[in-house]
Amino acid sequence: MQISIISVFPELYQPFLGTSLISRAIKQGTIGCQVQSFFKYVEPKERIDAPTFGHGAGMLIRPEVVERAVQDIESVHGTAYKIFFSPAGTKLDQKLLEHIYQQASEKKHIMLLPARYEGMDARVEAVYADQIISVGDFVLMGGDIPAMMFLEGMLRLLPGVVGKYESVTADSFFGPFVDYPEFCAPVVWKGLMVPEVVRQGDHGALAHWRRIQSVTRTLAHHFSWLRTHIAHKQDKALVLQHVPPHYVVLMHSQVMVGPERTIGTTSVTSIDIHDISRSSRTYGIQGFFVVTPLVDQQKIVTTFLDFWNSDVGIEYNQSRHNALQNTQLASDLEQVIDTITAAHGANPLLITTAARHYEHIPKVTYHDQSQVFAHNRPVLIILGTGRGLAPELLERADYMLIPVEGLSEFNHLSVRSAAAIILDRWLGINPV
Known part of the structure; x- marks a missing residue:
């Protein structure tokens, strides 16, 4: 495989390519590598860059300079799979490395075009880029370090570069899991x-x-x-065995009701119980609690659950029975907390939900699972009916999940819809 690099600072690559496994692969002929300077493609004292149009400071590498470099190198080594580097590009991960490797292997020629200054003229990327890569949500002084990172990752996939290929396939991010810890002497x-x-x-x-x-x-x-x-x-x-046990509770007390938003109670509905039970089972929730302090409402829930756990209910709809197996009735939140604590020997971490932002309550996003899991405690997600959870309950939260929102100003989801979205964002599988 041929690797061509065009850089403002080609000297940066001399020590990088002259050491370690990449150096050995070059010496063995597994890969060929050429590093060229953008300055080769301008006249003496001619600039390779030009100011950006419009407001804002910065210089861009001129498109005709890139064009000359690409045409010159491809005239020698053939059409290349061309890679640019930009914070606006696709974030580099193992799957992207594998995809690029497969694409580049067909052409047997990879060209890396790391930018400097403010980057490249956007038309260059539009015309030439097969892939634009970002190495993270931050900005560096240029694309040379990202280019080296890319090469280190991609060349590991090329047979003959790493001595034992099984060392590559066992690495972190080759599958869903990172690598296990390793140890050596002394004991x-x-x-x-x-x-x-x-x-x-x-x-x-x-x-x-x-x-x-x-x-x-x-x-x-x-x-x-x-x-x-x-x-x-x-x-x-x-x-699922190692994720902290998760529970969901639907509060029909300690909620806001009416236009005046006073604290009160709401009526249970079978559709909420049905749908949230189904969502809870789908996402591995260990228990779903329905809380109501009202005796007549408790009787309704008890009758409902008794039917679906009876022989008649099981025969009528096995899937519905399975969904409702882990659904329980409770008179208040304290009963729910006590039940979870007794089951796991630790108080649950309380995570509340709301359709509005509350600045003084610690927030977690749908990317902060590791922060919550680190507490090594059961997790209880608290859902509210009516007009949302009462302030006194919100104040008890260890964390509040950020609101579920769309791009529109309308934000009045049913609690069963919100529950499904919350559980999917928190514990759902989202293949790429």
């Missing part, structure tokens, strides 16, 4: 001991331990990656 260092399972020689026990470590590490730091790349049924079951 004890600074009072920290290598785990016995790593030293005892039981391959089955070691494989199991490594698997669990990979799962817990991923949950702790890379849940967003996991939920977009997990596919196998056994992997999902394993993750």
Whole structure:
């Protein structure tokens, strides 16, 4: 495979390409590598850049300079898969590396065009870019370091660069999980001991331990990656065993009611119980509680649940019975908390929900699962009926989830719709 790099500072690549596995691959002929300067394609004392049009400071690499460089190099090595680097590009991850590798392998020529200054003229990217890459949500002084990062990641996929290819396929992000921790001698260092399972020689026990470590590490730091790349049924079951137990409660008391938004109670509805129970089962919620202090409402819920747990209800609709198996009635929130605490030996972390923003309550977004999981406590998501949860209940929250919102100004979802969206954003699988 031929790699061509066109840079404002080609000298940056000399030590990078002259060391480690990439240097060995070049010497062995596994890859060819050419680094060229943009300055080669201008006359002496001619600038390679020009000021941006419009308001704002900054210089851009001129499009005709890029054109000359691309045409010159492709005339020697053939058509290349051309990669540009920009914070506005697609964020680089293992799946993107694999995709680019497959595409570039067909052409056998990759061209990297790292920019400097304010970047490239946008027309250059429109005409030439097969891929525009970002290495993260931050800005560097140029694209050379991202280009090196890309090469390190992509060349690991090329047979012959890394000695043992199984070392590549076992790496973090090659599947849904990151890598397990590794240890070497000495057995004890600074009072920290290598785990016995790593030293005892039981391959089955070691494989199991490594698997669990990979799962817990991923949950702790890379849940967003996991939920977009997990596919196998056994992997999902394993993750569910190690996610902190989650519960949902639907409050019909301690809620705001009426136009005056006074604290009161609301009536239970069978459709809410049906739909939230189904959502809860779908996303692995261990228990769904319906809270009402009203005796007549409690009788309605009890009659409803008794039917779906009876032989007649099971025979009538097995799926509905399965959805409602983990649904329970409670008279108040304290009963719910006590039930969860008794089951797990720890008070649940209370996460409230609301359609409005409350600035003084600690917030979590739908990307902050690791922050919540780190507490190592059960999680109770509290949903409100009526006009939302009462302030006294909101104040008890350990966290509040940011509101579910769309692009429009209208924001009046039913609680069952909001529950489904919340659970999907929090625990759902979202393949890419």
